Amino acid sequence: MTAALEVLPVPGLPEIEAGADLGALIAKAVDLLPGDVLVVTSKIVSKAEGRLLRTEDKDAVVAAETVRVVARRGKTRIVQNRQGLVMAAAGVDASNTAPGTLLLLPLDPDASARAIRARVRELTGRQVGVLITDTFGRPWRNGLTDVAIGAAGVAVLEDHRGRVDSHGNELALTVTATADELAAAADLVKGKASGIPVAVVRGLPGAVTEEDGDGIRRLIRPVEDDMFRLGTSEALRAAVTLRRTVREFSDQPVHGPAVRRAVAAAVTAPAPHHTTPWRFVLLETAEARTRLLDAMLGAWRRDLRDLDGWDEARIARRTARGDVLRRAPYLVVPCLVTEGAHAYPDARRAAAEREMFTVSVGAAVQNLMVALTGEGYGTAWVSSTMFCREVVREALELPADWDPMGAVAVGRPVEPPADRPERDPEPFVLTR
Known part of the structure; x- marks a missing residue:
């Protein structure tokens, strides 16, 4: 991997509607290089896949998308949703959508990432990685950040265990969440209100894999290892x-x-x-x-x-x-x-x-x-x-x-x- 990174916003995308060909729209909007990582906000994926509901009853929608309540305090609910993600309100969102409507997360964000990757390669011949992202809060930390909820062609984790640091100490626990770091970096140029839902991270060709891979499955901590599974x-x-x-x-x-x-x-x-x-x-x-x-x-x-x-x-x-x-x-x-x-x-x-x-x-x-x-x-x-x-x-x-x-x-x-x-x-x- 190189030491220098570029994080490039992708402006000029139209308002996304149900049925939109996201891969084609992105390929037209930016000149991609082999090894680039496309970071795509889940909201436009949800819109393209018709995951928009005309309702103001957010509580009912959150309940329908919830598999397990992790913690509840007042109106705030942290839940595990249908996609296996633990997050606030099951990812149901009323922002960046018309009043009276709610956006649900993509049904299968990994499949969405694979579809965009395949379409970009079909149109450009470029082998890129694709991440679908959404905004998460984090235990023990204030503030929100973007994380990967879907991935294709990206090594989502980098395992440093068994390597030695600069002092000769063997690393025993370090596994880096590369996909989440890429998602957070891309969010710096996308922003929450800028209207730019896609960014390109360039300069990490080693993060892009030949195969689509297993998606974000490895990022989700197994139940038996989760010490904080419940509030x-x-x-x-x-x-x-x-x-x-x-x-x-x-x-x-x-x-x-x-x-x-x-x-x-x-x-x-x-x-x-x-x-x-x-x-x-x-x-x-x-x-x-x-x-x-x-x-x-x-x-x-x-x-x-x-x-x-x-x-x-x-x-x-x-x-x-x-x-x-x-x-x-x-x-x-x-x-x-x-x-x-x-x-x-x-x-x-x-x-x-x-x-x-x-x-x-x-x-x-x-x-x-x-x-x-x-x-x-x-x-x-x-x-x-x-x-x-x-x-x-x-x-x-x-x-x-x-x-x-x-x-x-x-x-x-x-x-x-x-x-x-x-x-x-x-x-x-x-x-x-």
């Missing part, structure tokens, strides 16, 4: 929805600091009388988990043998339900501590007081499990420790006033949870 409230709702009982865990170890972050969320739960009635015992070693579970199993077997009709086979079936705890690489035992509880002389109010504290522990455990889901872990809250509290306290050497409230198995799920239909809240609501 804050959306991520919380997603974690609540995804949180469900997991019974099969992989052998991957659980990251202790992640559990402590979840405990930090747990202890924000509401509690009576400004108390802190929760304690969390973290069983991080296999030895501690085995000691607890063996002690509990012995207690369960002794109790069940005292019941009529319980033979060894039936006892084995019943106690096998606790195997989910043995299969988990990490256990959390939440405990109730009632210090700060009010003392009542009558049983009714004393029982209600304890229930208040018990409810608070339930809220804390829910917070814990939702936070762990956000960290990518699965959980199963099993109640078995509540049936042999003295045994648990002895096995874990807990204070006498710590009441074990079940055990939470934690680990990476072997399989992602199956989709679950959204539950209608109305059957559970009574209005007065």
Whole structure:
């Protein structure tokens, strides 16, 4: 690649209408050289492809173009649209179009770029690259910039990994979004209100490829690598929805600091009388988990043998339900501590007081499990420790006033949870 670049506006294009031959209009408006990159604003592509709607109901149109809401604040919606792009308002635009109309993005911007490239080559014999662009906001940064939403014949990414810098350091992470850099450079001469929708970037022949390529697919971060896939409230709702009982865990170890972050969320739960009635015992070693579970199993077997009709086979079936705890690489035992509880002389109010504290522990455990889901872990809250509290306290050497409230198995799920239909809240609501 050369060190010098030219970014040239392409003036003189007419107002674009449905059915316009963009490739021919651009080829007529500018003398192209082999290796040039044509940067075309998506709005004129949308107009040429008839992606204009006569309506003022932008909210309805945005909803129709949305696949997934990423974040919402007031009237602003960041969404993933039909093209797989994450952007404001699904790319639906009321600017640079007549009042009472809205422009949608091209149905397939990569296909649009390929069509323009093929038409230019047919008419001029020049091998050029083509980018279709649109305006995006960016996380953590103010201001808008143009990025590529469609590409043909352009190496959209340049991978520097494995190369060495001027100091001899091997580059391990650097992958440059060449297509987006070209889009932003071209926008400096196109502008937002200049009426110039096309620019040529000249001087980067190495960026232009012989084949059309895969378009912008490689620019879109895969879901599994996207740490910021949802906004804050959306991520919380997603974690609540995804949180469900997991019974099969992989052998991957659980990251202790992640559990402590979840405990930090747990202890924000509401509690009576400004108390802190929760304690969390973290069983991080296999030895501690085995000691607890063996002690509990012995207690369960002794109790069940005292019941009529319980033979060894039936006892084995019943106690096998606790195997989910043995299969988990990490256990959390939440405990109730009632210090700060009010003392009542009558049983009714004393029982209600304890229930208040018990409810608070339930809220804390829910917070814990939702936070762990956000960290990518699965959980199963099993109640078995509540049936042999003295045994648990002895096995874990807990204070006498710590009441074990079940055990939470934690680990990476072997399989992602199956989709679950959204539950209608109305059957559970009574209005007065």
